[in-house]
Amino acid sequence: DAGVIQSPRHEVTEMGQEVTLRCKPISGHNSLFWYRQTMMRGLELLIYFNNNVPIDDSGMPEDRFSAKMPNASFSTLKIQPSEPRDSAVYFCASTSRYPNEKLFFGSGTQLSVL
Amino acid sequence: RKEVEQDPGPFNVPEGATVAFNCTYSNSASQSFFWYRQDCRKEPKLLMSVYSSGNEDGRFTAQLNRASQYISLLIRDSKLSDSATYLCVSRSGYNTDKLIFGTGTRLQVFP
Numbered sequence: 001d002a003g004v005i006q007s008p009r010h011e012v013t014e015m016g017q018e019v020t021l022r023c024k025p026i027s028g029h030n031s032l033f034w035y036r037q038t039m040m041r042g043l044e045l046l047i048y049f050n051n052n053v054p055i056d057d058s059g060m061p062e063d064r065f066s067a068k069m070p071n072a073s074f075s076t077l078k079i080q081p082s083e084p085r086d087s088a089v090y091f092c093a094s095t096s097r098y099p100n101e102k103l104f105f106g107s108g109t110q111l112s113v114l
Numbered sequence: 115r116k117e118v119e120q121d122p123g124p125f126n127v128p129e130g131a132t133v134a135f136n137c138t139y140s141n142s143a144s145q146s147f148f149w150y151r152q153d154c155r156k157e158p159k160l161l162m163s164v165y166s167s168g169n170e171d172g173r174f175t176a177q178l179n180r181a182s183q184y185i186s187l188l189i190r191d192s193k194l195s196d197s198a199t200y201l202c203v204s205r206s207g208y209n210t211d212k213l214i215f216g217t218g219t220r221l222q223v224f225p
Binding site: 031033035041042043044045048050055056091095101102103105106107108 | 146148150156157158159160163201205210211212213214215216217218
């Protein structure tokens, strides 16, 4: 099993640019999560999907952030325009509730906005 | 107030020591609880689930106290390889997959 795959691993961009982060969940998992991690705030849930449908996006910071899951094997998180305070590690994770609730994380995307 | 709160540490302990972390949660509707481990610059990984009856896995013991709304993790006979950040996690309610993470407790085991 390839695990959750995220790309890119690192992204350095300038303020104002559009950033797109990508995620391929584990095949068969029906829930997908986007988290953001910073030293100050820890891991924050941004949005999660069940069966490709967004269920809770209350953690999305503002309208500059958007996420899509067009099919069961792909999701994107877009930031437009990006700002320096968006600099963080963005993790994608997937799970199937049954038989257990283990959340599998990707390796993360380290985003730096200059 | 954060939904899941942890002491950030660091906890610095010698090899062989026993160390315990606590975590409190504010949502009384939370149904499931977990401990995740995160190594530096790596993704979090599930360490163990926490059951009402307690859960033991080798040197690790997790306990849940619903009345006081806290979860604990006990590590016995600490190893250098236990050095990591330990994240407390709760699932907010029964019919939700929303998993809320604490900010983590850092453990450093020294020789």
